[in-house]
Amino acid sequence: MADEVKKEAPANFKVTIDNITIEVAPGTTILHAARQIGGDVTPPAMCYYSKLKGSGGKCRTCLVEVAAGSAADPRPMPKLVASCRTNVMDGMVVKNITSERVQDARAGVVEFLLLNHPLDCPICDQAGECHLQDLSYEHGKEGTRFEFKKRIFEKEDIGPYIQLHMTRCILCYRCTYVADQLTDNRVHGILDRGDHAEISTYISKAIDNDFSGNMIDVCPVGALTDKTFRFKNRVWFTKPVDAHRDCDKCCGKVTLWQRGDEVLRVTARKDEWGEVQSYDGKPGWICNTCRFDKKHINDWVIEGPTKINRHSVISQGHYLGLQIPKETMPDVMSGREPKLLMDIQDVSEVNSVDISALPGPATSKTFEKKEQ
Amino acid sequence: MSLFSIFTFEFCLIKMGRKLLLEKAHIENIRFYDVYRREGGYRSVEKALKTMTPDAVTEEVKKSGLRGRGGAGFPTGMKWSFLAKPEGVPRYLVVNADESEPGTFKDRYLMEFIPHLLIEGMITSSYALGSNRSYIYIRGEYAWIVDILEQAIAEAKNNGWLGKNILGSGFDCEIYIQRGAGAYICGEETALLESLEGKRGNPRIKPPFPAVKGLWDCPTVVNNVETIAAVVPIVNEGGEEYAKIGIGKSTGTKLISACGNIKKQGVYEIDMTISVEEFIYSDEYCGGIANGRKLKACIPGGSSVPILPANLLLTTAKGEKRIMNYESLADGGFASGSMMGSGGFIVLDDSQCVVKHTYTLARFYRHESCGQCSPCREGTGWMEKILLNIEKGKGKMSDIDLLWDIQRKIEGNTICPLGDAAAWPVAAAIRHFRDEFEWHVTNPDDAQRRNFGLAHYADPIHAPVTS
Numbered sequence: 001m002a003d004e005v006k007k008e009a010p011a012n013f014k015v016t017i018d019n020i021t022i023e024v025a026p027g028t029t030i031l032h033a034a035r036q037i038g039g040d041v042t043p044p045a046m047c048y049y050s051k052l053k054g055s056g057g058k059c060r061t062c063l064v065e066v067a068a069g070s071a072a073d074p075r076p077m078p079k080l081v082a083s084c085r086t087n088v089m090d091g092m093v094v095k096n097i098t099s100e101r102v103q104d105a106r107a108g109v110v111e112f113l114l115l116n117h118p119l120d121c122p123i124c125d126q127a128g129e130c131h132l133q134d135l136s137y138e139h140g141k142e143g144t145r146f147e148f149k150k151r152i153f154e155k156e157d158i159g160p161y162i163q164l165h166m167t168r169c170i171l172c173y174r175c176t177y178v179a180d181q182l183t184d185n186r187v188h189g190i191l192d193r194g195d196h197a198e199i200s201t202y203i204s205k206a207i208d209n210d211f212s213g214n215m216i217d218v219c220p221v222g223a224l225t226d227k228t229f230r231f232k233n234r235v236w237f238t239k240p241v242d243a244h245r246d247c248d249k250c251c252g253k254v255t256l257w258q259r260g261d262e263v264l265r266v267t268a269r270k271d272e273w274g275e276v277q278s279y280d281g282k283p284g285w286i287c288n289t290c291r292f293d294k295k296h297i298n299d300w301v302i303e304g305p306t307k308i309n310r311h312s313v314i315s316q317g318h319y320l321g322l323q324i325p326k327e328t329m330p331d332v333m334s335g336r337e338p339k340l341l342m343d344i345q346d347v348s349e350v351n352s353v354d355i356s357a358l359p360g361p362a363t364s365k366t367f368e369k370k371e372q
Numbered sequence: 373m374s375l376f377s378i379f380t381f382e383f384c385l386i387k388m389g390r391k392l393l394l395e396k397a398h399i400e401n402i403r404f405y406d407v408y409r410r411e412g413g414y415r416s417v418e419k420a421l422k423t424m425t426p427d428a429v430t431e432e433v434k435k436s437g438l439r440g441r442g443g444a445g446f447p448t449g450m451k452w453s454f455l456a457k458p459e460g461v462p463r464y465l466v467v468n469a470d471e472s473e474p475g476t477f478k479d480r481y482l483m484e485f486i487p488h489l490l491i492e493g494m495i496t497s498s499y500a501l502g503s504n505r506s507y508i509y510i511r512g513e514y515a516w517i518v519d520i521l522e523q524a525i526a527e528a529k530n531n532g533w534l535g536k537n538i539l540g541s542g543f544d545c546e547i548y549i550q551r552g553a554g555a556y557i558c559g560e561e562t563a564l565l566e567s568l569e570g571k572r573g574n575p576r577i578k579p580p581f582p583a584v585k586g587l588w589d590c591p592t593v594v595n596n597v598e599t600i601a602a603v604v605p606i607v608n609e610g611g612e613e614y615a616k617i618g619i620g621k622s623t624g625t626k627l628i629s630a631c632g633n634i635k636k637q638g639v640y641e642i643d644m645t646i647s648v649e650e651f652i653y654s655d656e657y658c659g660g661i662a663n664g665r666k667l668k669a670c671i672p673g674g675s676s677v678p679i680l681p682a683n684l685l686l687t688t689a690k691g692e693k694r695i696m697n698y699e700s701l702a703d704g705g706f707a708s709g710s711m712m713g714s715g716g717f718i719v720l721d722d723s724q725c726v727v728k729h730t731y732t733l734a735r736f737y738r739h740e741s742c743g744q745c746s747p748c749r750e751g752t753g754w755m756e757k758i759l760l761n762i763e764k765g766k767g768k769m770s771d772i773d774l775l776w777d778i779q780r781k782i783e784g785n786t787i788c789p790l791g792d793a794a795a796w797p798v799a800a801a802i803r804h805f806r807d808e809f810e811w812h813v814t815n816p817d818d819a820q821r822r823n824f825g826l827a828h829y830a831d832p833i834h835a836p837v838t839s
Contacts, residue, residue, distance in 0.1 A: 056577075057577035057745070057787060058744050058745045058746070058787070059745070059746050060745050060746050060747055060785055060786070061746075063785060078784075079784045079785075080784065080785060082577065082787075085577050104781075105781065105785050108747065108781030108785070109746055109747060109781075109785070111781075112746045112747050112749075112750035112751055112754075112781070113746050113750070115750040115753075115754060116750060116753075145774055146754060148754075148757045151753075170746070171743060171744070171746075171749065173744075189572070190572065190743070192743070193555070193557070193740070193741065193742050193743045194738060194739060194740070194741035194742065194743045194749055194752065194753070195738065195741070195743060195749050195750060195752070195753040196743075197742075197743035197749070
């Protein structure tokens with residue numbers, strides 16, 4: 001038996017991550033091996049996106065220590081390596097949360113990423129589903145040592161659907177990969193270099209392409225957000241619902257973000273790593289028609305509530321198996337119904353505005369009392 | 373330009389040390405083919421193509437012990453032997469002439485005054501590597517040198533040294549020049565290849581290394597100008613002869629571009645046997661410190677390598693004389709040593725402020741960071757801001773520790789060595805000149821009016837320095 005194994009190269013590589021050993025196919029990256037284990041062992045990734053070729057290696061949050069390169073060459077790697085772009089070897093020993101060096105370096109990276117980030121979470125539409133927020137909570141320090149003015153950029157309009165907030169950008173490059181690999185005519189990319197590098201379009205051209213909206217989904221922060229959803233609601237007040245429609249351009253499988261029956265926002269469905277879900281091995285990117293133009297509940301076939309991780313703020317207020325308490329008033333009032341003294345809907349126009357039907361963000365003007 | 377020629381001419385007459393690259397640089401019109409050929413040029417191409425196999429040329433380079441002259445000092449022969457040679461896939465030789473390291477200007481001198489040496493080295497090296505199309509990626513600011521090289525290539529081609537079936541050997545080779553657009557980062561080999569392919573010059577994530585997947589995903593060797601030029605004497609005289617020059621693993625000659633507060637700035641060719649002290653003070657080389665001042669500090673290998681105070685520069689922590697070669701300059705590690713680097717020898721006298729100097733370098737690296745990976749993009753800007761505060765007398769004591777922590781978190785955690793290059797000067801300045809930083813913090817007004825001066829930086833070292 002043992003001889004037989006020796007003759008052929010092992011079909012699977014054995015890799016140990018934080019003392020957990022797993023067998024993975026050759027060519028798997030450390031990050032993917034760790035994702036197969038799951039849980040805390042998985043390094044965070046801000047720039048890597050498995051569905052975008054060439055992404056990763058840039059943000060350095062997924063750095064891990066390789067304590068032994070392989071069974072054949074058990075020397076440790078001198079530097080921390082980006083787990084998203086480093087393939088496993090047979091017998092590799094990786095340290096992530098068990099390595100002090102990694103924790104230290106990662107805290108440093110979080111501090112660097114937040115250095116010029118405006119931290120305007122209270123007015124940012126991404127708040128609640130922001131990967132940088134999660135990263136900061138999990139790996140960052142409570143304060144900053146940066147005592148200087150943050151870098152700011154001039155605002156740029158990149159079209160009617162996508163809002164660019166360059167100050168929030170962490171330069172993960174994901175959106176440029178979307179433009180390269182999903183759309184036929186790339187009009188945006190990175191200008192300048194260093195800490196003044198910015199995402200921009202070619203001579204302020206609007207981004208206009210059937211699949212350009214996917215750059216909103218891949219953006220880990222609030223740098224690219226949906227203009228049709230802008231300032232309409234906090235994401236944790238909305239109700240995510242899986243739905244689909246027949247679409248001739250895309251898979252048509254989406255998550256609707258509802259408030260009551262209003263569809264405030266449409267996004268692609270995300271997997272547990274915050275990436276777009278795949279169907280039959282193909283990433284479920286959605287087209288701009290589904291994302292921006294189908295905002296009515298009748299446009300969609302509802303499948304059911306989206307599964308949200310219970311650690312996510314979005315799951316607050318969403319209860320599974322909810323039992324509505326019994327109405328007790330008629331019981332104690334000998335069968336009489338309570339008398340409604342005032343219906344708030346009759347006297348306030350605030351609640352009668354259909355926010356999802358607005359072309360842009362709701363402002364104070366929206367709620368001004370109309371002349372009778 | 374003319375200033376350099378005068379210096380070269382002067383020291384060539386009196387210097388006894390071996391010269392291989394600049395031996396004939398002072399000859400009038402050596403820039404042009406006829407004179408270059410008359411002086412024995414293109415012999416290495418004849419010898420290689422007519423009498424040697426490509427592997428034999430690589431073998432000579434291996435025997436010579438030649439180490440990359442761009443800064444990292446990796447053995448060239450070994451680098452060449454790593455080149456993947458799959459069937460039916462073209463291979464490329466790319467010469468890195470993107471010499472942008474502050475303090476380094478040796479390649480400029482070589483290409484400007486004796487361009488055919490580079491072309492000759494390239495043809496010989498291309499033959500060894502099997503590269504039928506070789507490229508020179510040149511720094512955009514070296515605009516006039518492009519014309520010089522273009523002319524040299526045209527001359528070489530007209531005389532049958534380039535093109536199809538060179539010297540009837542069946543070997544084809546063309547050389548093309550590509551100008552950069554003014555980015556330091558494009559001197560990093562993978563950023564250089566990206567730029568050469570017409571993309572944004574962002575360094576690639578390694579592996580794969582260029583030897584396997586380089587230019588247009590083909591196996592590629594990227595070498596510095598001086599390295600390729602050194603192939604000429606190696607082939608002419610044989611690798612073993614070349615290896616006899618120098619000490620230990622520092623074989624052959626090295627071009628040093630000396631600048632700063634010395635009497636004679638310029639490009640010098642040394643055989644890596646002389647001491648740092650001799651190099652600075654002898655009339656053959658730098659001629660001592662200018663204006664009767666005293667040596668305070670020196671960056672011996674271009675702006676990225678650690679700065680050393682005078683005492684540690686001239687003698688190692690063990691008390692031995694420091695020699696101008698790879699091993700001796702690095703003796704003591706980063707705790708008390710530095711690096712040979714690219715040979716950009718920057719000398720600072722006692723009128724120089726190390727804090728201001730460090731700030732200047734930090735500003736450079738902040739400006740030149742490509743912005744691809746977070747530690748370098750954000751960290752370089754942060755360090756610059758803190759250093760400016762300290763320099764302007766607005767710093768706090770805790771800022772010095774903060775600087776140390778920032779550089780520590782950049783170093784080793786970035787995609788390419790620019791992060792390290794930005795971190796090392798700051799680290800070394802704090803390590804060796806911490807009291808000067810502290811003086812800036814405790815005497816903010818004084819620091820605006822006068823300099824810290826030489827202080828104790830030239831005193832003999834008694835206790836070993838720790839990081």
